[in-house]
Amino acid sequence: MDLIAEHRGKLIRQKALELGFDEVGFVNAGFLDKESVFYQEWLQQGFHAGMDYMGRNIEKREDPRLLVEGAKSIVVVLQNYTPARDVDTAASFKISKYAYGRDYHKVLKGRFKKLMSYIQSEVAADADGRFFVDSAPVSERSLAVRAGLGWRGKNTNLIHPRLGSFVFIGEMILNIELPSGSPLKEACGGCTRCLDACPTGALVAPYKLDANKCISYLTIENKGEISDEFAGQMDGWIFGCDVCQDVCPWNWKARPNKVPDFKLRQEFKEMTDGQWLSLDEEAFDELSKGSPIRRSGYEGIKRNLSFVSRKT
Numbered sequence: 001m002d003l004i005a006e007h008r009g010k011l012i013r014q015k016a017l018e019l020g021f022d023e024v025g026f027v028n029a030g031f032l033d034k035e036s037v038f039y040q041e042w043l044q045q046g047f048h049a050g051m052d053y054m055g056r057n058i059e060k061r062e063d064p065r066l067l068v069e070g071a072k073s074i075v076v077v078l079q080n081y082t083p084a085r086d087v088d089t090a091a092s093f094k095i096s097k098y099a100y101g102r103d104y105h106k107v108l109k110g111r112f113k114k115l116m117s118y119i120q121s122e123v124a125a126d127a128d129g130r131f132f133v134d135s136a137p138v139s140e141r142s143l144a145v146r147a148g149l150g151w152r153g154k155n156t157n158l159i160h161p162r163l164g165s166f167v168f169i170g171e172m173i174l175n176i177e178l179p180s181g182s183p184l185k186e187a188c189g190g191c192t193r194c195l196d197a198c199p200t201g202a203l204v205a206p207y208k209l210d211a212n213k214c215i216s217y218l219t220i221e222n223k224g225e226i227s228d229e230f231a232g233q234m235d236g237w238i239f240g241c242d243v244c245q246d247v248c249p250w251n252w253k254a255r256p257n258k259v260p261d262f263k264l265r266q267e268f269k270e271m272t273d274g275q276w277l278s279l280d281e282e283a284f285d286e287l288s289k290g291s292p293i294r295r296s297g298y299e300g301i302k303r304n305l306s307f308v309s310r311k312t
């Protein structure tokens, strides 16, 4: 291996961990051939539901070199957001763990900015590139797998052997050579817990998610009504859904994160069902400041609350 690339990789890894990222890997920038076939099939089946943006800029999604001129390598980071075990809320309504605290985009981008300054001042003066946290057509899970940070589980999430799947993924595409990791062996084995537990049958086959049926999609990205076919199946979820990850044995031993920004907000902990149901627009605006739940909007949250509360 190129000794300079290896040395750069060591420095970047060390700094990224020091900045608070939980895991770091590297992968050469190139065409994602195998993943592209799978993705195109998934789109053709209409499993992306109303997320039209997933069908746009496919060429960039398949080849990160098109996102950054002269791209040679990608630094992939994982940020653990596994919450503390004793998290308890007053309400029966549930929100996904990724939305417990501050908007993760802001947290990760702040760290990436510092990492980029470090790379340019201490690793390679000619280094340049861009970083992404859900902000461009990047196949983040595919890149993380190629970087050796885990495998794609049957629930379609990235699973890291130590951190589990409650991880945020970020990427930095750079114009310098870095070492490249190799994929880990898939370790779901004969387990089918996630497929068996999904309340709406959205995992239509191992590794295949139909977003049209997924509570995460229905409660966040979906802009329309929630179809009657899901009445009584939402299991109390008003923003996202963690069922297929909660049942995954790889998450049972994952260590809780120590990032204060990701701690369950006190308001979310204390709100009762009655307070959720009587939430007005002004209160939602206050409650969702700096929080991922802002994504569904006030109307979205009200729709979800009313649908989840339906008896039939």
Ligand code: SF4
Pocket (backbone or CB within 6 Å): 155, 197, 198, 199, 200, 201, 202, 203, 209, 213, 214, 215, 216, 240, 241, 242, 243, 244, 245
């Ligand atoms: S997030 Fe929930 S609804 Fe979606 S696939 Fe997982 S268990 Fe099923």
Ligand code: SF4
Pocket (backbone or CB within 6 Å): 153, 154, 155, 156, 187, 188, 189, 191, 192, 193, 194, 195, 244, 247, 248, 249, 250
């Ligand atoms: S629950 Fe089982 S099958 Fe599903 S992702 Fe986890 S290990 Fe794989």
